[in-house]
Each structure stands twice: as C-alpha cells, then as structure tokens.
Amino acid sequence: MCGIIGISHHPEASKLAYLGLYALQHRGEEAAGIATYDGKDMHIIKDRGLVFDVFNEAALESLKGSVAIAHTRYSTTGSSNKKNCQPFLVTHRSRGVAVAHNGNLTNTEELYRKLEDEGSIFQTSMDSEVIIHLLAKTPNTDYKHWFVNVLAQLKGSYSAVFMVQDTLVGARDPYGNRPLVLGKLGDGYILASESCALDLTKAEYVREIEPGEIVIIKGSKIESVYHPDYGKVRKAQCIFENIYFARPDSNIFDDNVYLVRKRLGQQLAKESPAAGADLVMPIPDSGVYAALGYAQETGLPYEIGLVRNHYIGRTFIQPTQFLRDFRVRVKLNPIAEVIKGKSVILVEDSIVRGTTSRSRVREVRKAGAKAIHLRITCPPIIHPCFYGIDFPSEAELVAYGKTVQEVADFIEVDSLSFLSLEGMLAVMKEQGAFCDACFTGRYPIAVPNNKSKYLLEGVSR
C-alpha cells in the first residue's frame, strides 16, 4: 500500500508535500515522512503516526527547499519500527539520494543477497533500501541511463519517487500495478499516488505516468525515459485499488473511482437481487458508493442504517488483533429505527478475514433486522497479494477453501452473493488492463519461487 508524493520547483515544497500526504492518509496510517533539498542540503523528518502527528509548523519550516518527496506508510505486524519509515535518504559521493516507494518488489531477496555478497551493508529490511543500494552501485553520470538501468533490475510492483539533489524522478513499473499521477503546480510539478492529492494542493491534473515510464523533472523541465519492458507487457493495474483502496474522489487508471464503485454496485444488483428486501444499506464507508449503484439499479430505498464515527481511522490498519476488534466496535453504530423489522440488503466492498463483516452483521441483527442479505462488490478473495496489498495468508482468508454458503454461515447472514469475476471486469473502462490475482491466482508478474509472502521480515510495502 502506501502513498507517495513528489514536488518540484515550488518555494513551499514541504508544505505542499504535507497537504499531499494529508490527502493520501488513507493509504497508510502507520508512519509519514517528508524529505527536501534546499540547493545545498537534504532535510528529512519521518516518524510513526498519522501525518497530523508527525509534522507541525516548525517541522515544515525546517524542511527547506523547493524539491520534496514524501511518503505515508502502511505496514504489517512486526514491521512497524521507526527505521522502516520512508522516505529513505542516504548521502553517496557527497550527493543526497532519497526514495519513497509504493508497491512490493518480488525479487527483493535475490537482490538483497547479491548486494550483500558484493559488500553492501543494509540497515533495514525495506525493499526501498535495496533500490538505494542499486542506485549507488550503478554508473550515474547520466540520469536517464542511470534510472533505466536501476529500474530494469527490479521485479514486481512499484510506483516510486526519487530525489537526487534538485532532480525529482517518478517511475511506475511496466505493468502499472500501482497508480501514479502527474500534476502541474505553478512552474513546477507534483507526482502523487492519487489525483485527490492534486485537488488539495490546487495542482492541475496533467496525466497518469505510463506503465514503464520514468519522468525526470528538474526545475520546470520534464522529460521521459522508458523501462526496457515499456509497452511489451500487458497492463496489470491493481483492481483492488478501484474496489476498496483508493479514494472515491480520485481519478486513477483512467477512470473515476466513485463511478467505478457505483457501476460495481449496479452490476451486483443485476446479478444478485434479493427477493422481498425492503431497503439497501452500505457498510460505511467502503460500501457506500456501490450501495448507491445497487439501490438505483433495483429502485429500492437507500438508507444509512449504520453511522460512522469519523474520529478514528480504518479498522484493519492497526496491526494487533486486540486493536482491530476494539476499532470494529467503536467505528459504526446502527440506527434501530431504520433497521427494525426490515429485510435489508447490506452492501460491502469485499470480504477478507470475514471478522469485521460478521461483527457488522451481528450489530444489524441486534438492531432488529428481519433478514440480512449481504452483497459483495467483488469475487471471493482466495489468494495472497505479492504486489503490495496486505491480504493475509490463504489460511486466514475466510473464503479460501469454503463454499459461498459456508462463508454465509460464518458471517451469519440469511444470504450472501459475491459479484462475478466477469461482471467485475466488465464494468472497468479499460478492458484486459487489470490484475485480478487475489481472486483467480493468475499472477501477471512472476512471484517468488518459494511463494512465501514476505521475503524479508518487515519488508516494506
């Protein structure tokens, strides 16, 4: 997961990076960081916590310079220590080099061993540090060849921003697995994981960085070079960004996330209506837009029967089970007056472990629902993700090895339907351009041989 930002040629680069991170907070609540370059020195502040917790005005003032890169981090259990926060910054041959990365490399272990054999000493277990070592080892007089040569050695999924003194570089892997957009900011540029960060910084949307494209931005000058696989492999954009992860007010993968979710809901209603239902309600916030589509398609009333407490973050992001349970309970409150005696269609984006959905269903049942029909806007998730979405191992995925009826029994609903794979893919604007491996096991980018999900303890995402 993770959110990344790059700012070039703006007198208040750190402040804009901060605003950009704010817009990308949903991509990771574990840690945040900003690195800048002031024409002479590099500066960096990074720590665990929300963007709001890590920075204050004095911190932003101290991050001087007109170039910045920034990162908001999602992490899994065991890897949330401070040294794994990004951006990752080093000085090499008197030159500052920094990187912030979203995605997950699949050849980290291989590169790590090779680099260690050649004498590299690693401080962290992050794949981003591997990239830094490759940058240091690769001849680098000419930035174009330098970045092409380094990125050609990486396998897996990445959208990344780099800062080498006053040069900002942005890159997306040849499959385009993670999003990265380009905006114009006065005379300079902004790179961001999602376009919602452009809105907050008042940047003008220019375009997406293409899969396999590497943009090199110096001052107000921008040029592109390309990965050797550019245009040679099929696009494999992460469909889960559309289903759940990205913000609905973002345009990514050449589409608007809100509209995609509504279309998913409409398609779900066509495939899986529920006889005798009185109303459609979402599990907020993730199910809201699809439920709207579902309700519009069926003509049934749309009600908000669960109300969200806005003063807490996403539930699954906190690593420990104790916190996860607590957050599930504190987050949503049912309105009995809306639900009592009704047969309700509950719309949710996806089921992963099934535990959150089951707690929600129990709450709705306690509030007096006569019947609960759960409708999910994607197929069952039954395979792990090697490209950066934190899906647990197969054993923890509730749908793995179970029939739909068995999952329905686990979640305690009267009926359960998942959107079909064909139905989900059909509503995407770009056809044949998505990765659906978590549903199908068809991994478009080679996965590690041993198939162990985390190659190194605490590997970054």
Ligand code: AMP
């Ligand atoms: P659960 O019922 O426990 O499977 O939780 C389902 C909710 O958590 C859905 O809204 C999911 O989309 C959301 N979720 C999204 N990504 C993840 C993830 N990586 N791990 C766990 N839950 C996730």
